[in-house]
Each structure stands twice: as structure tokens, then as C-alpha cells.
Amino acid sequence: MKTLTVLALLFSTGTFAADVNIKNARVRLLPPTSTTTAAFMTLENTTNKEIKLVKAHSEVCQTTELHNHFKVDGMMKMREVPSISIPANGKRMLKPGSFHIMLINLKKPLKLGQKVKINLSFEDGKKMEIYP
Amino acid sequence: MDLKKYKYNQLAGWIVLLSILSYSFYKMRAPVRQKHSPQEVGGDFSLPSTKGTFNLKNERGKVVVLYFGYTFCPDYCPTTLSNFARVNSMFTVEEKEKVQFIFISVDTERDKLEKLAKYVKFFDNDFIGATSTPEHIAEVTKMYGVKYQKFYPKGKENFYSVDHSTQSFIVGKDGLFKEIILHDEDVNKTHKKLLNYIKEKS
Numbered sequence: 001m002k003t004l005t006v007l008a009l010l011f012s013t014g015t016f017a018a019d020v021n022i023k024n025a026r027v028r029l030l031p032p033t034s035t036t037t038a039a040f041m042t043l044e045n046t047t048n049k050e051i052k053l054v055k056a057h058s059e060v061c062q063t064t065e066l067h068n069h070f071k072v073d074g075m076m077k078m079r080e081v082p083s084i085s086i087p088a089n090g091k092r093m094l095k096p097g098s099f100h101i102m103l104i105n106l107k108k109p110l111k112l113g114q115k116v117k118i119n120l121s122f123e124d125g126k127k128m129e130i131y132p
Numbered sequence: 133m134d135l136k137k138y139k140y141n142q143l144a145g146w147i148v149l150l151s152i153l154s155y156s157f158y159k160m161r162a163p164v165r166q167k168h169s170p171q172e173v174g175g176d177f178s179l180p181s182t183k184g185t186f187n188l189k190n191e192r193g194k195v196v197v198l199y200f201g202y203t204f205c206p207d208y209c210p211t212t213l214s215n216f217a218r219v220n221s222m223f224t225v226e227e228k229e230k231v232q233f234i235f236i237s238v239d240t241e242r243d244k245l246e247k248l249a250k251y252v253k254f255f256d257n258d259f260i261g262a263t264s265t266p267e268h269i270a271e272v273t274k275m276y277g278v279k280y281q282k283f284y285p286k287g288k289e290n291f292y293s294v295d296h297s298t299q300s301f302i303v304g305k306d307g308l309f310k311e312i313i314l315h316d317e318d319v320n321k322t323h324k325k326l327l328n329y330i331k332e333k334s
Contacts, residue, residue: 030210031203031254033247038206063288069207075279075295076208076315096211097316103206104291 025132032109039101045086052083052123062105174309181262182249196303202239217256237263
């Protein structure tokens with residue numbers, strides 16, 4: 001069986017790794033015909049205040065968006081969301097069927113094991129770089 | 133005497149009126165039936181596929197799993213297809229011959245058979261991809277109660293996603309719809325379900 005997720009090796013460089021821990025970050029490996037994929041991860045908030053992820057950016061694709069799924073009229077609707085909140089002293093899972101970072105119009109098909117650099121920006125202006 | 137007659141007429145009038153009302157009320161309520169009951173969902177269809185024309189009629193004796201989606205989908209479709217690949221890998225060679233997974237694209241604009249072939253093969257060589265004209269797909273999806281619609285986000289050119297139902301449909305060896313598989317159903321449960329239908333005498 002093929003492994004469909006690129007397992008992550010994570011180097012959270014960053015100015016504020018202490019506020020948010022990122023675990024199990026991965027990008028879904030899709031057939032070479034697919035020009036769009038999604039990144040998933042668990043964001044842990046180590047502070048006692050809510051933190052909001054407001055932007056994601058990656059060079060591997062033309063557009064990077066924060067998304068969620070909504071079930072309406074028996075259909076799953078995938079929509080862009082302005083932010084993803086990580087509760088105080090809690091965690092937010094970006095996972096299939098839920099919140100995810102959408103990588104739209106990949107410039108090149110991703111390869112198994114490839115590290116994809118994603119820049120995350122938070123509401124308070126802090127930034128983070130991850131390499132799932 | 134006249135008064136009595138009048139009263140009888142009035143009573144008869146009320147009875148007629150009540151009957152009409154209750155009948156229309158019954159008629160109004162009658163079409164509301166449970167979704168996905170085996171009698172109402174399903175039916176044979178034929179579609180151009182990645183392995184020649186796929187005709188459900190020719191699959192009698194096999195359990196068929198239908199899933200409607202699109203290859204651009206970054207989430208439900210690949211999750212479902214990779215789950216099905218896992219389920220398929222749990223079958224013996226003989227069992228595999230009795231089951232067919234088919235991915236039907238509702239994104240008739242972007243998904244052509246050539247693309248679908250590469251897409252389904254990525255998950256499992258046994259899978260079939262199928263699509264057709266918008267009208268033809270509308271007809272087939274209607275039979276199975278599948279909903280879908282394009283969504284164009286504001287301010288983005290040449291970009292759309294497709295909202296769609298995410299359940300799959302099990303068609304038994306007799307060609308009749310049996311039950312649905314929810315997108316997040318446990319693979320062991322799906323395997324067990326399908327195995328029961330495979331072993332069913334047709």
C-alpha cells in the first residue's frame with residue numbers, strides 16, 4: 001500500500017516556538033495529476049490566551065489558504081476561513097474533513113518525502129516557519 | 133321538516149369537506165419518505181470509464197462500490213479512495229474478483245478519462261474511474277441521490293471547488309442498492325460489510 005502522507009520532520013525555527021507547538025505536520029501526497037493538496041498538523045497553544053492563525057504561505061504553490069469544511073444540505077462544502085483559532089492552553093487539529101491549509105495550484109507535483117516550507121502568520125504579528 | 137333537511141345537508145357538507153381535507157393532507161405527507169431506502173435509490177447506468185464502457189448491468193454477481201467526487205478534491209475524495217485501497221488490500225484474490233470500486237467524477241469540465249486513469253491508479257490498480265457529459269452525470273447522480281454544485285470563490289479567476297455528497301453506495305450482486313458507506317467509516321467495518329455482500333448468494 002502506498003503511503004499517502006509525507007511524514008513530517010519538523011524544525012520550527014522561530015521566534016516564538018514557545019507559544020505554539022506544532023506536531024505531526026504533513027502534506028498529503030496526491031497523484032501527479034492533482035494540482036492541489038492540503039497540509040495538516042496539530043497546533044498547541046502553550047499560553048493562557050487564544051491565538052489565531054491568520055495566514056499561511058508556501059512557495060510550492062500559487063495560492064495558500066486556510067480552509068474548513070461545512071456540511072450543508074447533505075454536501076461537504078470546503079470554504080476559505082479568515083482565521084483558525086487555537087484555544088488558550090489547548091490545541092487545534094488541522095485534519096482531513098476539518099480545518100486544513102490548502103495548497104492551490106502547485107508549481108510542480110510534490111514528491112514523497114519532500115519537505116514543503118510553509119510560513120505561518122498569527123494575529124499578534126508573530127510568524128513561524130515549518131517544513132512538513 | 134325543511135330545517136331537518138337543511139341540517140342533514142349541512143352535515144353531509146362537513147363530511148365531504150373533511151374527507152377532502154384529510155385526503156389532501158395525506159397526499160401532502162405521503163411523498164416525504166426516508167432518504168436512501170433501497171427501493172428508491174439506485175438503478176443501472178452505463179458510463180464511459182477508464183477501462184472501457186462501464187455498464188452496471190454487466191456487474192451482476194459482483195458487489196459494486198460507487199463513489200462520486202472529483203480529482204481536484206484535496207480531502208474527502210483522496211481519503212475515501214485511500215480507505216478503499218486499504219479495504220481492497222484486505223480481500224483475497226478470489227474476493228477481489230467479486231468486488232468493484234468505481235470513482236465517478238462530477239467535475240465533467242476538468243476531469244477527463246485520461247486524468248481519471250492516472251488518478252485512480254495512484255490509489256489502486258483495480259479501481260475504475262468514470263465520467264461523462266454534464267447531463268449524463270446529472271442523470272446518474274439523481275438516481276443515487278447524490279448532490280453536487282460548483283463553488284466559485286470571490287475574486288479568484290479560473291478556480292472553483294465542487295461541493296458534493298461524501299457517502300459511497302454499495303450495490304449488491306443483484307444490482308440493487310444495499311447501503312451507504314460514510315466517508316469516515318472505519319476500514320474494518322467497510323471490509324466486513326462488503327465481505328457479507330460478497331458472500332451473499334445471488
